[in-house]
Amino acid sequence: MKKLSALALLFAFCACLPGEAFAADGGRPSILGALWKWAPLLLSGFAFNLLISVLAMALGTVLGAVLGLGLVAPSSGLRRTSHAATQFFRNAPWLVLLFFCMYLMPFEFVVGGAVVPFPGWVKAVIGFALPVMANTAEIVRGAVQSIPPAQWEAAESLSFTRRQTLWMVILPQCVKRMLPSWMNLYSLVTMATSLASVVGVSEMLTLTADALAAEGGRTDLMAPFYGFVLFCFFVYCYPIGVWTRRLEARYAVK
Amino acid sequence: MIKIPSTFPSPPAWTPDHPIVRVSQVYKSFGETQVLKGVSMSVMKGEAVCIVGPSGSGKSTLLRTINALVPIDAGSVVVEGQEVCDPELDKLQLRRKVGMVFQQYNLFPHMTALQNVMIAPIKVLGQDKAEVEARARALLRKVRLEDKADRHPGELSGGQQQRVAIARSLAMTPDIMLFDEVTAALDPETVKEVLVTIRELAEEGMTCLLVTHEMGFAREVADHVYFTDHGVIVEHAPPAQFFGEAKDPRTRAFLSQVL
Ligand SMILES: Nc1ncnc2c1ncn2[C@@H]1O[C@H](COP(=O)(O)OP(=O)(O)OP(=O)(O)O)[C@@H](O)[C@H]1O
Ligand SMILES: [Mg+2]
DSSP states (O other), X not given: OHHHHHHHXXXXXXXXXXXXXXXXXXXXOOHHXXXXXXXXXXXXXXXXXXXXXXXXXXXXXXXXXXXXXXXXXXXXXXXXXHHHHHHHHHSSOHHHHHHHHHHHSOSEEEETTEEEEOOHHHHHHHHHHHHHHHHHHHHHHHHHHHSOHHHHHHXXXXXXXXXXXXXXXXXXXXXXXXXXXXXXXXXXXXXXXXXXXXXXXXXXXXXXXXXXXXXXXXXXXXHHHHHHHHHHXXXXXXXXXXXXXXXXXXXXXX | OOOOOTTTTSOOOOOTTSOXXXXXXXXXXXXXXXXXXXXXXXXXXXXXXXXXXXXXSSHHHHHHHHTTSSOOSEEEEEETTEETTOTTSOHHHHHHHEEEEOSSOOSOTTSOHHHHHHXXXXXTSOOOHHHHHHHHHHHHHHTTOGGGTTOOGGGSOHHXXXXXHHHHHHTTOOSEEEEESTTTTSOHHHHHHHHHHHHHHHHTTOEEEEEOSOHHXXXXXXXXXXXXXXXXXXXXXXXXXXXXXXXXXXXXXHHHHHO
């Protein structure tokens, strides 16, 4: 099934290549030749996308776990503050958050006289981590609240403190329930990293535009090059989706 | 609310000739609904007491006031001489003395039966792991599940799960056990194995408070039966008298439905 879909996409990608794709024509390299030439650079850009997505996910998950615990805290003040933060970042468009981080944060810090640069891609990581945080917080809240109340009571009646109950009884059961939604979120983040091209981070989409410009803006290269970008994202994200659905099916039974 | 003497932390030592649990004039509302309207009962050490009554009459709520899972609005609950609604009471200390088993979802599904029994003594009481494991295995043998020690709750039948839950509570060496309709969610065939376990406990002298719909069990095992309706205790008596010559028409109406 997976192989079949990937093949179908590859086929669609080749179909959009014009007839002269495979033959060099005069001084100009063929389409595939150009793609071959630029592929290492484009793939290094894709690796950068993945790096941004992994870092944003890691940062956002840590922050989101804390925020999520705030959403189920016994103190109503803490709950309300966490709720406000979660709703704010969940309902903000990702691109707007990205712009916000880009232009709000300085491009360098001065720490004890030394100038520490604060590059755009780090800001992008933070920009993506914010919606990840809010969505993770919601996932944590949903999972904690889906545990039967009797589990809390059983732990309480065994003399567990609230904190012990949360860490030893509730959260270990939540991990399984959270995994599918969390992986789904990861796919979304990976795809969203291409937004960083809008703010000038040299990830894959930016590099593709650069490569096309270096080839003199040949219109016949546009579709194949962007098709290649789509293909890379698909090959990476599709298996995650398959795996997610498999986990969902497995945990749904229990 | 009763007045708690300021000398409370050193109460008069409880002695076995006093009730081990004494509930006096307890009131409890959830929002607008009054669930307990002046409930009183007392249980001596080693007694087995059954609480029966229609659904929604406040049986579970009453049981939960005894280990402070439900805070009360007024009245007093005294367990081994300790006032449960004293704001300074160490609830964790109280719950070490009072074990509780629920109708469903008792066991921690991510742990094996053995781990379920071991976790509280190790994490809460800080006892030695090897010693706790030996005791946990002995308790699983007592409930006839020593061969299921390494199974997860999902792999056990409802009756087996309830017996593990009983073993888990006993691992904390409580003085009192509360059972809230522990057989209500079980198949008829497995009800018996759980009741046998509870009966053995009661016969060994464990103080047991049970909310149950098993009238046959109440008749055979209980020392005393309480009947609740709409948040009050309508009638209580030893089982022979309770089932044979109930006085109150509400009790008789209830019994004629369930017997
Ligand atoms: N935490 C709660 N919040 C609000 N209402 C509650 C809560 N717990 C119980 N109630 C209400 O209190 C009433 C008595 O509940 P309780 O569980 O004590 O009855 P019960 O006698 O155990 O009934 P059953 O036989 O169905 O278990 C019910 O009307 C119930 O809806
Ligand atoms: Mg009940």
